[in-house]
Amino acid sequence: MNKLDTERQKEIQQAEELLFAGPQALGFAKGLFQGRFVADWVMPYPRIPAAQQTELDKSLAELRRFLDEHLNPVEIDRQADIPREVIDGLGRVGVLGATAPVEHGGLGFTQMANCKLLEEIGTRCASTSVFVNAHHSIGIRALLLFGTNSQKEKWLPRLVNGEQLGAFALTEREAGSDAANVQMQACPSADGSYFILNGEKRYITNAAIAQVLTVMARTPVPGSDKTAITAFLVTPDMPGFTILEARMPKMGIRGTATGRFTLRDVKVPKENILGPMGKGLKVALTVLDFGRTTFGACCTGAAKTCLRLAIEHARTRKQFNKTLGEFELVKKKIARIAAGAYAMEAMTTATASLIDRGLEDYMVETAMLKVFTTERLWEIINDTFQIYGGSAYFVDLPLERMLRDARINQIGEGSNEVLTSFIALVGMRGPGMEFKEIYDTMMKPSRDRMGKAWSAGKNRLGAAIRIPDVPVRSEQLHTTARQLGRLIWRFNFAVNRALITYREPILDMQLVQERIADAAMDLFASTCVLSRWDAELQFARRNGDSASADDSAADLFLRQSFRRIRRFLGELNDNDDKALLATAKSFLGKPSS
Numbered sequence: 083m084n085k086l087d088t089e090r091q092k093e094i095q096q097a098e099e100l101l102f103a104g105p106q107a108l109g110f111a112k113g114l115f116q117g118r119f120v121a122d123w124v125m126p127y128p129r130i131p132a133a134q135q136t137e138l139d140k141s142l143a144e145l146r147r148f149l150d151e152h153l154n155p156v157e158i159d160r161q162a163d164i165p166r167e168v169i170d171g172l173g174r175v176g177v178l179g180a181t182a183p184v185e186h187g188g189l190g191f192t193q194m195a196n197c198k199l200l201e202e203i204g205t206r207c208a209s210t211s212v213f214v215n216a217h218h219s220i221g222i223r224a225l226l227l228f229g230t231n232s233q234k235e236k237w238l239p240r241l242v243n244g245e246q247l248g249a250f251a252l253t254e255r256e257a258g259s260d261a262a263n264v265q266m267q268a269c270p271s272a273d274g275s276y277f278i279l280n281g282e283k284r285y286i287t288n289a290a291i292a293q294v295l296t297v298m299a300r301t302p303v304p305g306s307d308k309t310a311i312t313a314f315l316v317t318p319d320m321p322g323f324t325i326l327e328a329r330m331p332k333m334g335i336r337g338t339a340t341g342r343f344t345l346r347d348v349k350v351p352k353e354n355i356l357g358p359m360g361k362g363l364k365v366a367l368t369v370l371d372f373g374r375t376t377f378g379a380c381c382t383g384a385a386k387t388c389l390r391l392a393i394e395h396a397r398t399r400k401q402f403n404k405t406l407g408e409f410e411l412v413k414k415k416i417a418r419i420a421a422g423a424y425a426m427e428a429m430t431t432a433t434a435s436l437i438d439r440g441l442e443d444y445m446v447e448t449a450m451l452k453v454f455t456t457e458r459l460w461e462i463i464n465d466t467f468q469i470y471g472g473s474a475y476f477v478d479l480p481l482e483r484m485l486r487d488a489r490i491n492q493i494g495e496g497s498n499e500v501l502t503s504f505i506a507l508v509g510m511r512g513p514g515m516e517f518k519e520i521y522d523t524m525m526k527p528s529r530d531r532m533g534k535a536w537s538a539g540k541n542r543l544g545a546a547i548r549i550p551d552v553p554v555r556s557e558q559l560h561t562t563a564r565q566l567g568r569l570i571w572r573f574n575f576a577v578n579r580a581l582i583t584y585r586e587p588i589l590d591m592q593l594v595q596e597r598i599a600d601a602a603m604d605l606f607a608s609t610c611v612l613s614r615w616d617a618e619l620q621f622a623r624r625n626g627d628s629a630s631a632d633d634s635a636a637d638l639f640l641r642q643s644f645r646r647i648r649r650f651l652g653e654l655n656d657n658d659d660k661a662l663l664a665t666a667k668s669f670l671g672k673p674s675s
């Protein structure tokens with residue numbers, strides 16, 4: 083292993099150690115990479131407990147009433163502002179503190195219930211859903227997760243009702259995708275009672291309208307010349323806090339206030355540190371896990387709006403003496419939108435439930451959800467746009483706004499490329515370490531190593547010969563479940579083969595990583611769809627209902643998803659990677675140092 087590879091291995095390991103201490107239960111996604119189907123996390127399909135469902139129904143009804151009467155997405159986009167009365171109303175309904183504990187004024191909702199609220203907002207206005215996400219899903223999340231009791235008592239009550247707003251400030255010029263490269267400095271005062279913060283943040287949603295900002299800055303590591311990231315609560319009334327640009331003019335989600343600010347010798351009391359000193363990266367990454375879950379919910383809402391719009395137009399617009407819906411190429415789009423929206427909802431629900439049920443390590447699933455739902459929504463809006471033809475291009479219909487609004491999704495909260503690579507690398511780490519154990523023992527056998535290598539060998543061999551069982555209750559889904567089990571087995575085989583063939587260089591082979599991550603995402607999405615469909619069939623059977631439109635959407639999704647998985651795995655061996663890389667090299671030239 084060369085020095086660079088060793089460093090990379092160390093970085094991934096450190097990131098995981100930083101996030102999760104001690105042994106944890108095997109999650110669903112990591113299980114897939116081991117050739118296992120960890121059914122308990124995804125089957126039966128999660129349901130909101132009856133008592134909370136009643137509360138949620140009440141909140142949803144109130145939210146819908148409020149949005150019907152007061153939310154005007156066209157004006158929000160045109161004025162590039164969300165009116166204060168909308169923010170106040172969202173606060174009154176409880177959306178701005180839905181998952182905060184009741185004792186601090188929140189609704190005490192689970193992440194699953196919270197996702198339903200965000201989905202509802204997402205069906206109507208992306209500016210508003212991103213605003214709520216920035217405030218609640220990430221802005222005050224660090225306080226909710228890592229705040230001490232006294233910090234929560236002090237800050238939360240006014241944040242959860244919207245009297246005050248929150249923001250999450252990680253991004254800087256040098257720290258975009260490379261989030262660990264934060265340059266903002268936080269130096270302790272001589273007596274240690276406060277920290278002096280210096281630096282600049284950019285692209286921060288709510289920066290200029292927030293009263294409380296979670297800010298990431300570098301603090302010295304005692305006893306060394308190193309620094310580490312720490313999370314601070316910063317308020318704009320602190321001397322030295324300056325907004326450089328309150329609302330950077332932008333393409334989409336124009337109602338949100340995306341800003342830049344600078345901190346010059348800002349004194350922040352040590353009581354404002356969130357979470358342990360030097361563990362700000364853990365804080366940031368955990369916060370983003372929550373953000374990515376509600377991202378999925380907002381995208382699902384927008385996808386449902388597209389489905390409704392596409393059906394309306396396909397049923398009414400006539401050309402060649404036929405409605406558009408009579409043409410197969412339009413039918414193809416409607417079916418694809420319906421299947422995508424069904425899968426997005428299933429995946430969001432299943433991922434949110436992992437958080438609610440206490441799985442500690444869900445970072446691969448939230449990354450999968452974010453990439454899958456944002457990519458699907460982009461295609462879905464494009465399909466809907468196409469069905470509307472020229473009319474979609476004009477501003478009296480919502481589609482041009484939806485298209486502009488959706489483009490940020492593939493970039494924000496971790497660009498999809500970075501997350502795709504992350505999914506593959508974190509997923510492959512488990513089997514990769516097992517192969518390393520076996521290889522090292524073969525090269526340098528020792529009594530110490532034998533035991534570990536034996537158990538690693540047993541795991542790898544077990545996964546190679548055993549097709550995982552996918553337990554569904556509905557008889558009519560048994561064949562599909564068996565197909566999914568076989569695909570997981572094939573996936574594991576492909577992962578093993580890639581690890582053995584490429585060894586350490588795989589850490590930099592993003593084209594290989596992408597196929598593995600894409601296959602894993604479709605396996606997860608298919609599992610969520612199958613689980614949801616199974617639950618719906620069971621429910622219909624108990625009530626004597628017949629087949630619904632959702633059955634066909636689920637069936638189509640699974641067929642297309644299985645086909646994609648086979649293609650991704652096939653392309654691991656049959657591809658144009660060499661030509662692609664050679665072409666890029668000849669155009670890019672040598673990287674500048």
Ligand SMILES: Cc1cc2nc3c(=O)[nH]c(=O)nc-3n(C[C@H](O)[C@H](O)[C@H](O)COP(=O)(O)OP(=O)(O)OC[C@H]3O[C@@H](n4cnc5c(N)ncnc54)[C@H](O)[C@@H]3O)c2cc1C
Pocket residue numbers: 216250251252253257258259260284285286287288332335340490493494495496497498499500503
């Ligand atoms: C409207 C808006 C709102 C935002 N709100 C917030 C907020 O509230 N808080 C906050 O902290 N930040 C926020 N951001 C910042 C956002 O999270 C960053 O823009 C994002 O992380 C990407 O960073 P970057 O823009 O610097 O792009 P870069 O890091 O320069 O990346 C550019 C592109 O390069 C590619 N790329 C980068 N690294 C890799 C890699 N390792 N492998 C392959 N490809 C790669 C990707 O395609 C990526 O899209 C917001 C941004 C926008 C536009």
